[in-house]
Amino acid sequence: MTAILAHADRLIHPPAAPSSLGCMGMGSHTLPPFGWMEAVTRWQFAAIATELTVAAAALYLLGVWRVRQRHPARPWPLWRTAMFLGGLLVIVIATQSGVGTYDDVLFWDHMIQHLMLIMIAPPMLVLGQPITLLLHASRNPLHTRVKRVVRSRVAGWLTWPPFGIAAYTATIVGTHLTSFMNVVMSNGAVQGAEHLLYLVVGYLYFLPLIGREPIRWRVSYPVKLFLLFLAMPVDAFTGVVLGSASSDPFAPMEPPGRGPSTLTDVHAGGAVMWIGGAGIMFVMIMVIFFAWSRDTRPAGGMGWLESARRANLATMVSGSGPAPARARTRQDASVDDDEHLAAYNAYLARLHGTTEQRP
Numbered sequence: 001m002t003a004i005l006a007h008a009d010r011l012i013h014p015p016a017a018p019s020s021l022g023c024m025g026m027g028s029h030t031l032p033p034f035g036w037m038e039a040v041t042r043w044q045f046a047a048i049a050t051e052l053t054v055a056a057a058a059l060y061l062l063g064v065w066r067v068r069q070r071h072p073a074r075p076w077p078l079w080r081t082a083m084f085l086g087g088l089l090v091i092v093i094a095t096q097s098g099v100g101t102y103d104d105v106l107f108w109d110h111m112i113q114h115l116m117l118i119m120i121a122p123p124m125l126v127l128g129q130p131i132t133l134l135l136h137a138s139r140n141p142l143h144t145r146v147k148r149v150v151r152s153r154v155a156g157w158l159t160w161p162p163f164g165i166a167a168y169t170a171t172i173v174g175t176h177l178t179s180f181m182n183v184v185m186s187n188g189a190v191q192g193a194e195h196l197l198y199l200v201v202g203y204l205y206f207l208p209l210i211g212r213e214p215i216r217w218r219v220s221y222p223v224k225l226f227l228l229f230l231a232m233p234v235d236a237f238t239g240v241v242l243g244s245a246s247s248d249p250f251a252p253m254e255p256p257g258r259g260p261s262t263l264t265d266v267h268a269g270g271a272v273m274w275i276g277g278a279g280i281m282f283v284m285i286m287v288i289f290f291a292w293s294r295d296t297r298p299a300g301g302m303g304w305l306e307s308a309r310r311a312n313l314a315t316m317v318s319g320s321g322p323a324p325a326r327a328r329t330r331q332d333a334s335v336d337d338d339e340h341l342a343a344y345n346a347y348l349a350r351l352h353g354t355t356e357q358r359p
Helices: 002-011 036-041 047-070 078-096 107-127 130-137 142-150 153-158 161-176 180-186 188-210 221-243 262-294 304-318 323-331 337-356
Strands: none
Touching: 047 078, 047 130, 047 188, 078 107, 078 188, 107 161, 107 188, 107 262, 130 142, 161 180, 161 188, 161 221, 180 188, 188 221, 188 262, 221 262
């Protein structure tokens, strides 16, 4: 393990001179020490991010309005609209609030920004179901074109769950444990592309796990939990490597004012990735587990609690009553609950009668 950490430390510690990477946006000399007030009040304007988020919000609300006009009895769910707009708000906060202002001078703040862009905003956008909304709000030929794209071979590969976990792993490790971090800090365009990469990779990773879009893949609850568990060691390994660095791996990071030393800053960033990433994944796992326990759909989509309840009830009922009823119970696992209840009550009555007849 020590050898692995040492090798990773060498990967993220390039011999480049600080002077070649001196472009740091606002720079630490123009910023006061970071605090809650600065995080809330010190905003910076990012034209491209603002334009994209405003356009996405406007198009989404237009789709909501069109669905309401066409189907007044079945309007688009308000909570999905809130989730999508909330995801856009998270993007704005991550890139333009104090979090975005200090992202090139404080590494731990930089890591908070990354978690917001790859683990918080994408799930919220997925839950907003923008593709389904587009299908409901559009007409031909746009409707047909969207369906063709969603069902295409390329879309199938991009939304394939193993591809999502592979892309997530490569993105987390590749952007934090290599010299790519220094390129990001010295080039604003590359930094913007990195933010977009996080959003896209996060969206593709979470889409088959928590989304209900009309994509090719339908993932069972156990597989969803497994794929969420797989991401936790990725975040933990990256955090441990950064938290164990013996020297400053990122020359451009210069905490403002009386901030922490650069090495302490890197260690704090590793802790954010490790603890914060694991915490977010744990919440996602609990959400999926809770949804699984409450899923009462028949057959393969049935939740495990409902499956166990029905199996136990069918076993008890099948041991009593006429043979046709037992055969029907074995053949049809989704017998009406009223019929089950009546048979179960008869079973209890017979059991009680048997108990009273004992000498």
